[in-house]
Amino acid sequence: MQANFCPRCGNPLRTADVNGQMRQRCDVADCGYVHWDNPVPVVAGIVELDGMVVLVRNQGWPDKMYGLVSGFLEKGETPDAAILREVREELGLDAQNARFIGYYPFFEMNQLILAFHVAASGDIVLGEELADIRRVAVDRLKPWAIGTGPAVRDWLAARNGQVTETMASHAALRDWLARQTSNP
Numbered sequence: 001m002q003a004n005f006c007p008r009c010g011n012p013l014r015t016a017d018v019n020g021q022m023r024q025r026c027d028v029a030d031c032g033y034v035h036w037d038n039p040v041p042v043v044a045g046i047v048e049l050d051g052m053v054v055l056v057r058n059q060g061w062p063d064k065m066y067g068l069v070s071g072f073l074e075k076g077e078t079p080d081a082a083i084l085r086e087v088r089e090e091l092g093l094d095a096q097n098a099r100f101i102g103y104y105p106f107f108e109m110n111q112l113i114l115a116f117h118v119a120a121s122g123d124i125v126l127g128e129e130l131a132d133i134r135r136v137a138v139d140r141l142k143p144w145a146i147g148t149g150p151a152v153r154d155w156l157a158a159r160n161g162q163v164t165e166t167m168a169s170h171a172a173l174r175d176w177l178a179r180q181t182s183n184p
């Protein structure tokens, strides 16, 4: 996200070279704030209800655009708790368990998507952020190319006993991390 003013001292930010990368920086000598523009984590949920997957259209989205329930983390909240809260807030559904599918960089939005499968129950009550929902049978669900789409693709593949490339690389990374932490 572009920032125009320094959040510390209010001065306009300038584009400058910081350690070889162009960044927005505050020129005030005793401030020196740098806008790093790090990716923001976003939780997303494949919500399964009565054998159907619930896709949502947010307020302000084009008419035919549906996606997964998603949202930002609250301060101090784990990703699992965040997606269960989003499912409650946006769909009014009771959900107890979020199963991690994988992480998906969404470079176009400068986000890192953390995707979960959420088995839910109850009756849908649309939250303020949603314009509409659509229920899609699992075998008619078609993954889309960007954003949360690859998470849908991986989840569908896993249901069919397949392992996709992203899942394989996630598994490899997990193994590597486990080795790092088990080595004293």
Ligand SMILES: [Zn+2]
Binding pocket: 006, 007, 008, 009, 010, 011, 026, 027, 028, 031, 032, 033
């Ligand atoms: Zn400043």
